[in-house]
Amino acid sequence: MSRISRREFAKRLSAAMGSAAAFFSADLPAWARGREAAFPGSPMQKNAGKRPIMISSANGYHFGGMRVGYEKLAAGADTLDAAIACVNMNETNPDDMSVGYGGLPDENGVVQLDSCVMHGPTMQCGAVGAIENVKTPSLVAKAIMDNTDEIFFVGRGATEFAKSMGFEMVDLLTDRARRAWVLWRETRSLYDSWGAGLDSPDYEKMQEMKKRGPDFAYFVQKKAAELGIPEDEREVAVNAVLHPPHGTINCQALNAKGEISGVTTTSGLAWKIPGRVGDSPIIGAGNYVDGEVGAGGSTGRGEENIRVAGGHTLVELMRQGKTPMEACLETLRRVQHFFKAYPERLKKVEIQFYALRVDGAYAAATLWGPRPGQKPAQFAVNDGTNRLEDMAYLLKWDG
C-alpha cells in the first residue's frame, strides 16, 4: 500500500474534475473562488455549472432513484423531498439487499434499518436507528423532523413513532434475505450448534469445513445448494456469507436556486450484532448539510466514518475553501490516519465519501483504487443527464 505521489494526485484530481460537471460564476462565494484559482486550467473554472443536480451512491442509478428524484427536483419539488424520492426506490425494492425492505438482517434474522435526513434551507434534521417493520426509514426520519421538537429516535421507540404516524408495519425479512441469513448461520462458527449435529453422518465433515480452511468457500457453496437456495440467488448469498456486505444509499440534491439537502438510508452491516447502528443515521457522519456550503455523505464501513465524523468534516473542509474532491480525499486521509500503526488492517476498510457544493461542483472518492482486473468504483450523477461516473481514490491497491 502506498500513498499516491503529489504528481499522481494532481493528475487524478484534474482527471476527476474533467469528468465532473462543475460550476464557476461571479456569485460563487469568495472562499470557493480563491480555491479554484489554485488549480489553473481546471475545468472547475471553465465548465458551466448545471443546477439542478443530484449525486448518489451507484445504487441510486441502478434502482432508478436518480431518475425519479431528479424529475421531482427539476419540477420544483423541495430538495429533501427529491432526495428522499430517490432513496425510496431502493428502500422499497427487495432486490437492493442493503437498504430498506429486503435488506440483510442482523445475527438474529431481524432487519433493522437506519436513516437520517437533513434539509439545508432550514438546517432541520431527523434520524432513526435500528427501526423495524417500516420499509422507508428515510420518511420516518423526515416525519420526526416535521412533527417533533426532537431529532433522533432509535429501536422500539422509533418503530412506535412510525406506527403512530400511520406508517404501514410489514415484515422486512424477505425469503431471499432469510435464506442468505440461514446459510450464514449454518456455516459461521465451529463453536455453535447450527448445522449438522453430533448425530449426523456429516458431523466431522461439517466441523472440518467450519474451520474455514481453503475449501471454506466451496463448502458454503455446497451448503447453499443443500439448503435449497435457488441457483440464481446463490452467488449473492455465498458472497454475503464470505464477505458480509455493507451497502447504503446516500443522496444529495441541489436545486436551481442553490438550495441543498441530503439523505442516507441503510439496513447496515449484514449479520450485525443486534442493536448495532453504523454511521448512516448519524447527522454529521452518514449525512450532513449546510445550506450555505454544501452536503457531505458516506457509504461503507460505518465504524470508520463515525470516527472521522465524515459528513460534517466534508462540509467543513468545503467551507474552508477545499473543493469537493479535495474534501473527499482529505476525509479519506483522516480514515487512513487512524491506521498508521497498522497499515495492513486498512486493507479491510471499504469506505466512500460524496460531496456536493452549493455551486453545483461535486465529487466522490473511495479509499482504495480498483484491484487488478476490477473496474473503478462508481457513483451516480443526474444534472439532466443521468449517468454513472468513476470515483476518485486515495490509495492504489498493491495487493
Ligand code: ASP
Ligand atoms: N455505512 C453503513 C453502515 O456502516 C453500511 C454501508 O454503507 O455499507 O451501516
